[in-house]
Amino acid sequence: GENVEQHPSTLSVQEGDSAVIKCTYSDSASNYFPWYKQELGKGPQLIIDIRSNVGEKKDQRIAVTLNKTAKHFSLHITETQPEDSAVYFCAAIGNQFYFGTGTSLTVIP
């Protein structure tokens, strides 16, 4: 079955700094990798995704990179703001959908 490891579990950064969250998956059939942001008391919201035929995707301050050979993908947030504080989940989708274990990001003003 699919196993998605996510690191770090907690991350604190100063406002304006960058934050990087990394995930590793095991199923070679995985071909779609979304990232979700979950604010306190709310459901997970899709913030960016990447498909296996693409190595990098960017949307304003958020970028995702994918290394299919190494089975790694990462979320990069630049110029972090306090409103970026949330729990972030990666996911790797092949024949099933599995979440990573989550990263609690705190941006310190």
Add this chain to the structure above:
Amino acid sequence: DTEVTQTPKHLVMGMTNKKSLKCEQHMGHRAMYWYKQKAKKPPELMFVYSYEKLSINESVPSRFSPECPNSSLLNLHLHALQPEDSALYLCASSQVLQQGSGNTIYFGEGSWLTVV
């Protein structure tokens, strides 16, 4: 418009009560999901409906009973729950059931359930 609507947002129920959680989407999605999420943990899949038919049941206890009345609605009927069932229950939908097709899953805001 990518919106999955869940009601109620909060529910407190006793262990002998019968209640229901409701979910609605109008994106034309044909796959709908129920997830359970405990604090500081990722969501755990409970059920998946594909074209209004139950496709996946992740060995969920029978005190949870899903229902898909039509392609836009998904219910979760609750009966004789235990305190450990207290959690955030998330509904989600996607165009079709994930089978390596890379369809995006969209989540609702969840229903906070407390069993007393």
